[in-house]
Amino acid sequence: MATKTKNSEPDILVEDDRTGLETATLKRAFLDNLFYIQGKRLDNATRNDLYLAVAYTVRDRIMHRWLHSQKALNDHDSRVVGYLSAEFLMGPHLGNNLINLGLYETMEESLNDLNLNLTDLLDQEEEPGLGNGGLGRLAACFLDSLATLNLPAIGYGIRYEFGIFEQKIENGWQSEVTDKWLKFGNPWEIARNEACVEVKFGGQTENWWDENDQYRVEWNPDHVVLAIPYDTPILGYLTDNAAILRLWKAEATNTFDFQTFNRGDYFGAVDEKVKSENITKVLYPNDEQVSGRELRLIQQYFFVSATLQDCLRYHLEIRNNPVSNFHEKMTLQLNDTHPSVAVAELMRLLVDEHQVEWDDAWHITKNTFAYTNHTLLPEALERWPMPMFGKILPRHLEIILEINDRFLEQVKEHFHSDNGRVRRMSIIDESDQKYIRMAHLAIVGSYAVNGVAELHTHLLTQNVLHDFYEMWPKKFSNKTNGVAPRRWVVLSNRALTKLITSHIGDGWTKDLTYLKLLEDHVDKKPFQNAWSKAKMEAKEKLAKWVFDTQGIKLNTKSIFDIQVKRIHEYKRQHLNVLHIITLYNRLRDNPKLNMVPRTFIFGGKAAPGYFMAKLIIKLINSVAQVINNDPVARKKIKVVFIPDYNVKNSQQVYPAADVSEQISTAGKEASGTGNMKFTMNGALTIGTLDGANIEIREEVGEENFFLFGLTADEVEERKRGGYNPWNIYNQNHELKRCLDMLEMGYFSPWDEAKLFQPLIDNLKNHDDYMVLADYQSYIDCQDRISKAFKDQENWTRMSILNTTRSSKFSSDRTIMEYCEDIWKIEPIEVNVPDYDPKSNWH
Numbered sequence: 001m002a003t004k005t006k007n008s009e010p011d012i013l014v015e016d017d018r019t020g021l022e023t024a025t026l027k028r029a030f031l032d033n034l035f036y037i038q039g040k041r042l043d044n045a046t047r048n049d050l051y052l053a054v055a056y057t058v059r060d061r062i063m064h065r066w067l068h069s070q071k072a073l074n075d076h077d078s079r080v081v082g083y084l085s086a087e088f089l090m091g092p093h094l095g096n097n098l099i100n101l102g103l104y105e106t107m108e109e110s111l112n113d114l115n116l117n118l119t120d121l122l123d124q125e126e127e128p129g130l131g132n133g134g135l136g137r138l139a140a141c142f143l144d145s146l147a148t149l150n151l152p153a154i155g156y157g158i159r160y161e162f163g164i165f166e167q168k169i170e171n172g173w174q175s176e177v178t179d180k181w182l183k184f185g186n187p188w189e190i191a192r193n194e195a196c197v198e199v200k201f202g203g204q205t206e207n208w209w210d211e212n213d214q215y216r217v218e219w220n221p222d223h224v225v226l227a228i229p230y231d232t233p234i235l236g237y238l239t240d241n242a243a244i245l246r247l248w249k250a251e252a253t254n255t256f257d258f259q260t261f262n263r264g265d266y267f268g269a270v271d272e273k274v275k276s277e278n279i280t281k282v283l284y285p286n287d288e289q290v291s292g293r294e295l296r297l298i299q300q301y302f303f304v305s306a307t308l309q310d311c312l313r314y315h316l317e318i319r320n321n322p323v324s325n326f327h328e329k330m331t332l333q334l335n336d337t338h339p340s341v342a343v344a345e346l347m348r349l350l351v352d353e354h355q356v357e358w359d360d361a362w363h364i365t366k367n368t369f370a371y372t373n374h375t376l377l378p379e380a381l382e383r384w385p386m387p388m389f390g391k392i393l394p395r396h397l398e399i400i401l402e403i404n405d406r407f408l409e410q411v412k413e414h415f416h417s418d419n420g421r422v423r424r425m426s427i428i429d430e431s432d433q434k435y436i437r438m439a440h441l442a443i444v445g446s447y448a449v450n451g452v453a454e455l456h457t458h459l460l461t462q463n464v465l466h467d468f469y470e471m472w473p474k475k476f477s478n479k480t481n482g483v484a485p486r487r488w489v490v491l492s493n494r495a496l497t498k499l500i501t502s503h504i505g506d507g508w509t510k511d512l513t514y515l516k517l518l519e520d521h522v523d524k525k526p527f528q529n530a531w532s533k534a535k536m537e538a539k540e541k542l543a544k545w546v547f548d549t550q551g552i553k554l555n556t557k558s559i560f561d562i563q564v565k566r567i568h569e570y571k572r573q574h575l576n577v578l579h580i581i582t583l584y585n586r587l588r589d590n591p592k593l594n595m596v597p598r599t600f601i602f603g604g605k606a607a608p609g610y611f612m613a614k615l616i617i618k619l620i621n622s623v624a625q626v627i628n629n630d631p632v633a634r635k636k637i638k639v640v641f642i643p644d645y646n647v648k649n650s651q652q653v654y655p656a657a658d659v660s661e662q663i664s665t666a667g668k669e670a671s672g673t674g675n676m677k678f679t680m681n682g683a684l685t686i687g688t689l690d691g692a693n694i695e696i697r698e699e700v701g702e703e704n705f706f707l708f709g710l711t712a713d714e715v716e717e718r719k720r721g722g723y724n725p726w727n728i729y730n731q732n733h734e735l736k737r738c739l740d741m742l743e744m745g746y747f748s749p750w751d752e753a754k755l756f757q758p759l760i761d762n763l764k765n766h767d768d769y770m771v772l773a774d775y776q777s778y779i780d781c782q783d784r785i786s787k788a789f790k791d792q793e794n795w796t797r798m799s800i801l802n803t804t805r806s807s808k809f810s811s812d813r814t815i816m817e818y819c820e821d822i823w824k825i826e827p828i829e830v831n832v833p834d835y836d837p838k839s840n841w842h
């Protein structure tokens with residue numbers, strides 16, 4: 001591998017091709033990978049060949065850091081955190097890895113020398129869309145921070161063959177196309193076939209008393225599936241530590257059923273294989289809503305069982321530890337209830353397969369898990385019908401019933417046989433048919449429970465989980481979410497990054513609190529100008545992309561007012577639309593109106609079965625079509641819907657925003673993380689007092705935040721008082737006009753007139769999300785924004801202060817809090833030796 005210069009000077013080393021970091025070395029390594037891995041020369045390589053050659057060049061440089069991280073972990077027998085999540089929305093790897101290696105510019109140079117363009121090759125990477133939205137992206141940001149902070153961590157999840165669907169917009173409607181993210185290969189993962197495990201399903205249990213008078217159970221499944229781990233290294237930022245993302249793929253145990261095959265039934269023989277591999281075929285595309293489908297439970301159990309077997313094997317066989325201290329060496333975080341069947345599975349593995357007594361097993365189990373709650377929406381709370389659960393996991397049902405019996409005894413003792421409490425707290429919901437409440441199982445089986453923003457945790461402990469909070473107050477805490485500044489600023493916003501670093505150095509990228517230092521410059525004119533210039537650069541980049549992909553020309557001097565997130569009634573994209581129609585009507589009434597031009601940008605996917613969300617997408621596109629084609633209005637207002645919103649294209653959206661729309665009904669958004677990405681990039685928020693908006697406002701200062709709307713308490717109060725949206729509709733002239741236009745088909749001249757009737761009926765008759773109640777407050781606030789934008793100097797000042805005061809929202813801070821309050825894990829030291837070709841330095 002190591003080479004020396006040909007003649008003379010034997011002591012001059014040529015950098016190693018797989019680890020060297022110089023421009024010339026990278027160039028040579030890239031060409032080498034192109035030739036030997038892709039089998040191409042520069043003159044016949046496709047863009048994908050070139051991308052893969054760069055990816056392998058970068059992967060080589062990660063590999064020895066990763067292997068040393070794993071060695072350090074084994075050598076020190078450190079306590080490890082496993083982050084269990086049904087979703088990891090990683091985004092493209094190449095750009096982030098270049099940033100984390102500190103190689104972005106060098107690689108750019110090396111490629112330029114070959115007349116290649118890095119941006120072009122970054123664009124070639126197909127994003128692994130293994131998540132729906134915020135929850136999956138949080139898991140990805142957490143892995144970045146865990147690695148960066150040198151913490152020993154493994155992310156465990158599912159290697160879906162089809163991730164979140166690709167969204168196409170046809171005639172204004174969303175249509176879904178399958179996402180074949182693996183079609184061009186995935187250079188970032190390594191299959192570890194030797195570490196596969198078996199996962200069982202169905203069948204019956206058998207019990208008996210053994211020779212030692214021990215109660216024993218054997219589970220005889222009727223189906224066994226292989227779980228194959230695929231590992232992806234997640235390198236920390238400017239450190240040698242790398243975390244592991246281990247995703248499980250399902251395969252059949254025996255590819256062929258030979259008996260069936262010999263009978264000549266080829267398709268019957270393949271049936272079993274298909275059935276097994278279906279488990280990890282596709283991600284359920286519902287956000288904040290449970291599907292209740294049997295396959296979803298099978299997916300959850302599949303990855304949880306594989307993960308726990310993997311953790312136990314690591315603990316017992318690789319580290320040679322006794323089973324009794326499993327919870328001391330390992331802690332497992334449950335990202336929502338999706339992996340919560342882990343509580344029953346660890347009990348089963350300990351009691352049935354490792355012969356640990358129930359009480360000891362329970363001690364280990366409830367000191368292993370910690371649970372993060374992500375939602376207050378009742379439709380998002382997972383519960384499984386008991387018959388379905390028992391059919392797939394008969395042994396786990398028995399274990400859960402045993403856990404529940406023992407737990408309810410405790411409840412009776414603690415609350416003096418209060419039957420209401422017993423009914424409310426039971427893991428089994430018996431209100432109609434019997435269901436297993438997964439959140440209750442997670443709480444009972446965990447040593448810590450957390451919410452994801454102050455308000456969310458408050459509402460959890462005061463309402464939804466109040467009984468549990470009264471029983472175990474110390475178990476509960478808040479861990480406000482965060483986002484990785486490397487991906488969301490350093491990689492996404494190169495112009496702003498350079499500007500900040502030129503003023504305060506680059507310490508802020510590792511410790512975001514350094515951003516405070518920038519406040520010395522907030523009143524300096526040249527700095528303000530440079531700041532506006534960086535924002536303008538990001539707006540122009542987005543405008544170019546919108547023009548290239550959709551042919552819509554944007555005015556970059558207009559306010560870029562952006563709402564990107566999953567489409568959901570509680571997020572209230574339709575409230576935003578009502579503001580747009582209101583402005584449009586004002587312009588129609590007075591074409592000479594001196595209004596600040598606005599560009600409204602939307603993006604987001606709707607769950608395929610969520611009718612109202614899909615109708616909202618059609619609404620946005622219909623309003624866009626009318627306004628963008630109106631010769632008067634289009635000079636002041638543009639409306640754009642970005643199709644297929646994902647991590648990759650979001651990276652050019654957040655930096656370009658002047659205004660960040662965070663307008664959910666107060667009490668409904670647990671935290672939000674999009675709000676944080678916007679703030680870091682210097683957008684001003686228009687928001688309700690919901691989720692982390694409250695904390696963003698506290699940090700940036702109320703004078704740098706546009707607040708509107710009812711509070712969570714006021715929402716409840718209005719609902720208790722018999723909220724009647726009809727009255728608001730009848731009394732608010734501008735609002736009534738908007739709704740009447742929609743009802744009369746003004747924005748659907750190409751479609752049937754009654755197109756938006758279901759939406760209007762919903763708003764006028766129920767309005768569960770208080771759109772009409774917040775309408776006027778929202779409009780007034782938007783008017784304040786337009787006025788504020790006219791004073792560009794002050795606007796820029798506010799923008800700077802949003803960024804400089806955003807450090808709380810780094811996921812580094814969040815992860816440090818998890819470590820200190822919950823996990824009790826510590827950094828490990830990873831040392832990659834200096835390159836020395838004479839020794840066995842790897």
Ligand SMILES: *Cc1c(COP(=O)(O)O)cnc(C)c1O
Pocket residue numbers: 132133134137564565566645646647650671672673674675677
């Ligand atoms: C950050 C992010 C989200 C979460 O956005 P919210 O505004 O917090 O709902 C969803 N999708 C993608 C692709 C993201 O990057």
